[in-house]
Amino acid sequence: MSQSVTLxxxxxxxxxxxxxxxFDLFSGVAGDMLMSxxxxxxxxxxxxxxxxxxxxxxxxxxxxxxxxxxxxxxxxINAGYVKVESIYGAVDAGLRHDVDGGGDxxxxxxxxxxxxxxxxxxxxxxxxxxxxxxxxxxLRTLPSVLSIISPLPPYVYHYAAQSFLHLAHAEAKxxxxxxxxxxxxxxxxxxxxxxxxxxxxxxxxxKINPAKISCSALPSSEGTVWTEHGILPVPAPATAxxxxxFKVVPGPKTAFGELCTPTGVAILRAAIWNPASMSLDxxxxxxxxxxxxxxxxxxGTKEFGGHPNVLRFPNRASAATPPxxxxxxxxxxxxxxxxxxxxxxxxxxxxxxxxxxxxSKKELKKMVEDMVTxxxxxxxxxxxAATGLSIRPSxxxxxxxxxxxxxxxxxxxxxxxxxxxxxxxDDITAEVIGHVSEILMDSGALDVWTTGITMKKSxxxxxxxxxxxxxxxxxxxxxxFRNTTTLGVRCESVKRAALRRTFQEVxxxxxxxxxxxxxxxxxxxGEDAVTIHPEFEHCKRISKDSGIPIxxxxxxxxxxxxx
Numbered sequence: 001m002s003q004s005v006t007l008x009x010x011x012x013x014x015x016x017x018x019x020x021x022x023f024d025l026f027s028g029v030a031g032d033m034l035m036s037x038x039x040x041x042x043x044x045x046x047x048x049x050x051x052x053x054x055x056x057x058x059x060x061x062x063x064x065x066x067x068x069x070x071x072x073x074x075x076x077i078n079a080g081y082v083k084v085e086s087i088y089g090a091v092d093a094g095l096r097h098d099v100d101g102g103g104d105x106x107x108x109x110x111x112x113x114x115x116x117x118x119x120x121x122x123x124x125x126x127x128x129x130x131x132x133x134x135x136x137x138x139l140r141t142l143p144s145v146l147s148i149i150s151p152l153p154p155y156v157y158h159y160a161a162q163s164f165l166h167l168a169h170a171e172a173k174x175x176x177x178x179x180x181x182x183x184x185x186x187x188x189x190x191x192x193x194x195x196x197x198x199x200x201x202x203x204x205x206x207k208i209n210p211a212k213i214s215c216s217a218l219p220s221s222e223g224t225v226w227t228e229h230g231i232l233p234v235p236a237p238a239t240a241x242x243x244x245x246f247k248v249v250p251g252p253k254t255a256f257g258e259l260c261t262p263t264g265v266a267i268l269r270a271a272i273w274n275p276a277s278m279s280l281d282x283x284x285x286x287x288x289x290x291x292x293x294x295x296x297x298x299x300g301t302k303e304f305g306g307h308p309n310v311l312r313f314p315n316r317a318s319a320a321t322p323p324x325x326x327x328x329x330x331x332x333x334x335x336x337x338x339x340x341x342x343x344x345x346x347x348x349x350x351x352x353x354x355x356x357x358x359x360s361k362k363e364l365k366k367m368v369e370d371m372v373t374x375x376x377x378x379x380x381x382x383x384x385a386a387t388g389l390s391i392r393p394s395x396x397x398x399x400x401x402x403x404x405x406x407x408x409x410x411x412x413x414x415x416x417x418x419x420x421x422x423x424x425x426d427d428i429t430a431e432v433i434g435h436v437s438e439i440l441m442d443s444g445a446l447d448v449w450t451t452g453i454t455m456k457k458s459x460x461x462x463x464x465x466x467x468x469x470x471x472x473x474x475x476x477x478x479x480x481f482r483n484t485t486t487l488g489v490r491c492e493s494v495k496r497a498a499l500r501r502t503f504q505e506v507x508x509x510x511x512x513x514x515x516x517x518x519x520x521x522x523x524x525x526g527e528d529a530v531t532i533h534p535e536f537e538h539c540k541r542i543s544k545d546s547g548i549p550i551x552x553x554x555x556x557x558x559x560x561x562x563x
Contacts, residue, residue: 017155020212021203023268025311027252028219028259031195031267032082033298033311038202039067040080041296045205052201053194055151062087063190065198079297082198086190140189142168142180149197156200159210162270163196167262170241192263199267213271214284218243219251221259223528234258242266245280257527412526413497418446419473420494423486424453426461433462436483440466440476467496499523499530506560510553511546518542518557532558 023034039046046067054060063086070081140148142164149160165179172179203210223234234257235243242265251259274281298311425433437448447467455461464484468476473491480489501523508516518538523531534557543550 017207017209018212019206019208021206021208021214023213023215023311025216025219025260027255027311028261029215029264029268029311030261031192031199031263032084034264034267035195035198035202035298036067036080036082037296037298037311038199038206039082039296040069040298042202042206043067043080045202048205049198049201052152052156052204053197056148056193056197057151058148059190059193063194065194077297081298082195084191084194088190142182145189145193148193152197152201153204155204156197159200159203159270160197162273163200163263163266166242166269166273167238167266170238170262170266173241174237195263196267210271214286215268215272217247217249217286218265219255219259220248221251221255221257223257235260236262238262239265242269245282247282247285413499415495415497417470418494418496419468419470420492421466421468421473421476421480421489422492423464423480423484423489424455424461425464425484425486426455426459428462428485430462432484433464436464436479439479439483443476443479444468444472445476467494499525504561506557508542508553508556508560510548510556511542515545516542516556518553520557520561522561529561532561534558 023029023037039049050065053065063084066083066085068081068083070079071077072079145164146161149157152160168179168182171182175182203213221234236258239258239260239262242262243260246265246268269280272280272284433450437450440448445466445468447465449465451463451465453461453463464480464486466476466480470493477489477491480486501521504520504522505517506520508518510516519535521531521533521535522529523533534554539550539553539557542548542553546553
């Protein structure tokens with residue numbers, strides 16, 4: 001421990017490292033959000049950051065880092081967003097879940113990273129309800145992670161190592177194993193290593209004195225996380241251990257689920273830890289007491305209904321702070337893509353000297369309306385080109401401009417542009433409609449349904465509906481014209497929001513050995529499994545073979561998923 005104290009003392013008294021930093025954890029904290037906030041304020045440091053991170057040569061080919069500006073919340077708050085891409089792939093955000101006591105080191109829906117890990121004595125079959133394999137890369141222990149980060153400058157190595165050590169201690173206590181026995185899974189370990197080391201590399205480049213790093217109280221929320229071992233309340237066990245000693249306050253009223261992730265809290269714990277007293281320096285947890293300086297905003301992926309999912313920092317700079325890059329300002333120019341992270345034409349406003357010119361609220365509104373109208377027209381042209389149809393939007397671009405389609409976009413579900421085909425049929429039998437429905441579904445239609453309606457002269461009829469991909473419109477129109485009596489089909493472009501889904505096979509233990517296996521479809525709303533639907537045909541087979549009511553079979557399948 002004496003070496004740790006010496007390192008801390010060295011950086012605390014080195015006058016080159018004299019800048020302060022305070023993190024305002026308004027909506028929570030995660031490793032990528034911390035790094036994003038610093039890059040948002042100092043984007044010119046990105047090349048230097050990448051150079052430092054690539055010095056970890058043993059993993060330099062395993063990852064890539066992308067940085068962009070995004071708009072968060074209904075108020076369209078400009079923020080920085082960092083995405084770490086691994087060659088081992090990433091679990092789809094909708095499929096990620098906390099697995100304390102046997103979990104992956106991965107990012108959750110908050111754009112927050114889950115640095116969960118587990119030890120030797122906590123082995124299991126890895127029958128997680130998501131679809132990636134842990135065999136994609138080697139398991140890494142704390143010593144191997146420390147070896148990976150050893151090429152970094154002493155300042156970065158020391159505080160990154162402290163962050164991982166706090167994390168490993170929390171996991172070891174949770175699972176009752178030694179610190180060196182804690183394993184970090186490859187799929188998420190790359191994300192976590194880059195998030196932790198990236199934050200400390202930025203502090204190194206900005207000459208931040210770790211003794212002058214502070215943070216607000218940690219926000220908390222309500223909710224649960226879905227794990228292999230069942231549903232757990234937030235914060236998860238390892239996160240709760242890392243939060244010991246911090247002041248905790250209620251988060252925003254519109255927040256839900258996990259707000260503070262293990263990696264984010266571990267970084268703050270390493271910064272605010274006092275090795276002399278072996279405890280947190282509580283004077284550095286609370287309201288900011290500094291003076292004004294550069295402000296950066298870091299974004300998470302999760303979207304909340306009533307507030308932006310961001311954290312921010314103000315820092316007080318000294319003469320040692322790196323100079324501003326070209327066109328780099330304390331105020332961020334209006335150049336962020338919309339919330340769905342799709343890039344749009346550059347709308348930066350500079351005067352003849354290259355300085356940013358502030359624009360009025362009215363001008364900003366006009367720009368946003370023009371952007372939305374342009375996007376709608378492009379989408380309409382693409383739909384017409386793909387289907388060969390002239391598709392008329394149900395509302396005019398002027399009406400839509402004040403209510404952008406991105407309002408329904410969220411990290412909790414997938415959105416897609418589809419085609420809705422429908423017609424009224426009053427001179428066709430139900431058997432024919434059933435036959436046509438089978439043809440359409442077998443040909444790739446997303447859904448087919450009928451609704452009973454009453455037409456003129458009180459004639460009973462069906463409204464026949466088909467939902468399909470835009471590129472399949474022409475093909476399905478031909479099927480409808482050839483196989484039904486309709487003379488016309490209404491075509492509408494629609495936007496669908498759909499839960500992300502995973503499939504899991506479970507053994508109901510019903511029937512003969514090995515015959516009780518059922519495939520179960522799980523619908524995920526962020527971290528929560530909101531629908532659990534056993535495959536009907538599988539349950540029907542088991543019920544028929546065993547004589548057990550199908551309802552009992554389906555309940556048994558759901559129970560196995562929840563175990």
